[in-house]
Amino acid sequence: MAYGTKVLDHYENPRNVGSFDKADPTIGTGMVGAPACGDVMKLQIRVNSEGVIEEARFKTYGCGSAIASSSLLTEWVKGKTLEEAGAIKNTDIAEELALPPVKIHCSVLAEDAIKAAIADYRKKAGRSDSANAA
Amino acid sequence: MRKPIYLDYSATTPVDPRVAETMCRYLTLDGEFGNPASRSHAFGWQAEKAVEQARADVAALIHADPKEIVWTSGATESDNLALKGAAHFYQNKGRHIVTVKTEHKAILDTARQLEREGFSVTYLDPEPNGLVDMAKLEAALRPDTILVSVMHVNNEIGVIQDLAAISKILRPRGIIFHSDAAQSAGKVEVDVAALGVDLLSLSAHKVYGPKGIGALYVRRKPRVRLEAQMHGGGHERGMRSGTLATHQIVGMGEAFRLAREEMVSEAKRLSGLRDQLLRGLSDIEEVYVNGDLEHRIPGNLNISFNFVEGESLIMALKELAVSSGSACTSASLEPSYVLRALGRNDELAHSSIRFTIGRFTTAEDIEYTVRLLHEKIGRLRELSPLWEMYKDGIDLNSVQWAAH
Numbered sequence: 239m240a241y242g243t244k245v246l247d248h249y250e251n252p253r254n255v256g257s258f259d260k261a262d263p264t265i266g267t268g269m270v271g272a273p274a275c276g277d278v279m280k281l282q283i284r285v286n287s288e289g290v291i292e293e294a295r296f297k298t299y300g301c302g303s304a305i306a307s308s309s310l311l312t313e314w315v316k317g318k319t320l321e322e323a324g325a326i327k328n329t330d331i332a333e334e335l336a337l338p339p340v341k342i343h344c345s346v347l348a349e350d351a352i353k354a355a356i357a358d359y360r361k362k363a364g365r366s367d368s369a370n371a372a
Numbered sequence: 373m374r375k376p377i378y379l380d381y382s383a384t385t386p387v388d389p390r391v392a393e394t395m396c397r398y399l400t401l402d403g404e405f406g407n408p409a410s411r412s413h414a415f416g417w418q419a420e421k422a423v424e425q426a427r428a429d430v431a432a433l434i435h436a437d438p439k440e441i442v443w444t445s446g447a448t449e450s451d452n453l454a455l456k457g458a459a460h461f462y463q464n465k466g467r468h469i470v471t472v473k474t475e476h477k478a479i480l481d482t483a484r485q486l487e488r489e490g491f492s493v494t495y496l497d498p499e500p501n502g503l504v505d506m507a508k509l510e511a512a513l514r515p516d517t518i519l520v521s522v523m524h525v526n527n528e529i530g531v532i533q534d535l536a537a538i539s540k541i542l543r544p545r546g547i548i549f550h551s552d553a554a555q556s557a558g559k560v561e562v563d564v565a566a567l568g569v570d571l572l573s574l575s576a577h578k579v580y581g582p583k584g585i586g587a588l589y590v591r592r593k594p595r596v597r598l599e600a601q602m603h604g605g606g607h608e609r610g611m612r613s614g615t616l617a618t619h620q621i622v623g624m625g626e627a628f629r630l631a632r633e634e635m636v637s638e639a640k641r642l643s644g645l646r647d648q649l650l651r652g653l654s655d656i657e658e659v660y661v662n663g664d665l666e667h668r669i670p671g672n673l674n675i676s677f678n679f680v681e682g683e684s685l686i687m688a689l690k691e692l693a694v695s696s697g698s699a700c701t702s703a704s705l706e707p708s709y710v711l712r713a714l715g716r717n718d719e720l721a722h723s724s725i726r727f728t729i730g731r732f733t734t735a736e737d738i739e740y741t742v743r744l745l746h747e748k749i750g751r752l753r754e755l756s757p758l759w760e761m762y763k764d765g766i767d768l769n770s771v772q773w774a775a776h
Binding site for chain 1: 681773
């Protein structure tokens with residue numbers, strides 16, 4: 239399988255690898271995929287009080303394209319509002335990395351991951367807000 | 373050291389220089405370029421003589437009579453000729469065939485085709501070590517079973533099936549026994565009489581011969597009949613028409629002759645290298661050998677590195693030429709059907725690498741491979757959320773995965 243130069247770059251030098259504390263209320267965690275399918279992505283975002291993503295971290299079990307898709311995503315979401323980050327489309331990722339058709343699902347998984355991370359953050363924020371109100 | 377290091381000898385082997393040199397003498401005007409079927413002049417006679425010497429050399433490796441060797445284009449064609457040829461010839465006797473789920477696609481897809489033609493096929497599950505259970509095989513046989521096909525050595529995990537035990541079950545019932553020996557000839561002793569096979573598929577390019585040539589052993593005593601699948605000039609006693617590729621055939625003959633001479637010493641050397649590789653990897657956590665280690669050819673090591681996906685590992689190991697049981701490159705995303713048939717879970721099947729070593733592999737190659745694997749496995753596990761969960765003591769089977 240021949241990979242594009244951007245995929246290889248992200249694979250060789252993945253950006254923002256690591257983990258945040260899941261329990262931290264400023265952290266949103268998205269875990270998508272399944273070992274059975276050959277890829278699992280964990281994407282975490284740290285969100286400030288203005289609703290802007292300050293930092294992102296990822297860990298991915300999967301092929302080079304899956305690793306590159308999640309690595310790229312952590313770069314893209316940094317500095318974006320939750321709305322902006324949630325609007326990132328898998329096609330943008332696939333295009334940027336020049337993924338071949340059989341690897342499109344890797345970009346779909348990355349889109350699912352950021353959506354899941356945002357949903358997790360909002361769920362936690364909602365709960366802590368109502369806790370503050372009470 | 374030449375890189376990438378070639379560790380994919382079960383995919384194909386380089387042609388041995390001694391074989392290539394022999395082949396070159398059967399191509400050009402100053403060589404023996406004649407058609408072996410030409411009866412009217414010396415060009416034909418010389419070519420025929422070379423073909424018959426090669427036939428004798430191939431037969432000798434498997435302890436067969438040269439008259440029992442039919443040239444084909446390779447093991448895939450041999451498998452097709454054996455299965456379709458026997459099924460078509462004996463279909464009035466019965467229309468049931470038994471094979472195994474871990475067979476090569478040349479067997480499985482041919483069996484599927486026979487199913488489309490109205491035959492019924494039983495696909496046996498192997499045991500977790502990759503070997504066929506004799507009781508299960510016996511239980512699958514029916515009064516209308518005409519043919520059983522079980523490969524000698526598996527291409528992915530290198531396990532050796534007990535063909536002699538299988539033939540003991542089949543012989544009294546008069547069931548034809550075929551075996552694909554593409555991965556065993558030249559690696560372990562193959563004696564068609566001792567193994568009790570009726571049909572045996574052979575390939576040249578797995579044994580340091582050229583691609584595009586193979587053979588099918590067809591037993592004469594008791595005689596096994598086949599319906600031809602390729603019609604034409606009636607070559608190969610009517611079983612496989614087509615002008616014989618003299619240079620390919622002498623290549624296969626020379627490769628098999630060398631294999632017979634060097635097999636014992638080579639097997640010993642390869643066992644040593646395989647053990648060196650296994651020892652070198654044994655201090656890595658969560659490493660699993662796929663397939664039985666004892667009943668296995670010397671040159672094969674199939675290993676799952678848990679929590680690391682196979683394709684990304686291959687990418688990390690670009691200095692090594694190896695193959696993976698993970699099929700993320702195909703649209704199906706299905707991991708190796710062989711490893712799945714052993715009952716390996718999806719993570720392990722997706723995390724497997726097949727190392728196959730051969731005639732030109734050195735101890736330095738293995739040493740380098742071990743060092744590289746330690747480094748890359750560590751790096752990829754740092755990237756793996758599954759490894760992190762494992763280290764946190766989370767049971768991955770208890771996780772509700774969002775399958776996609």
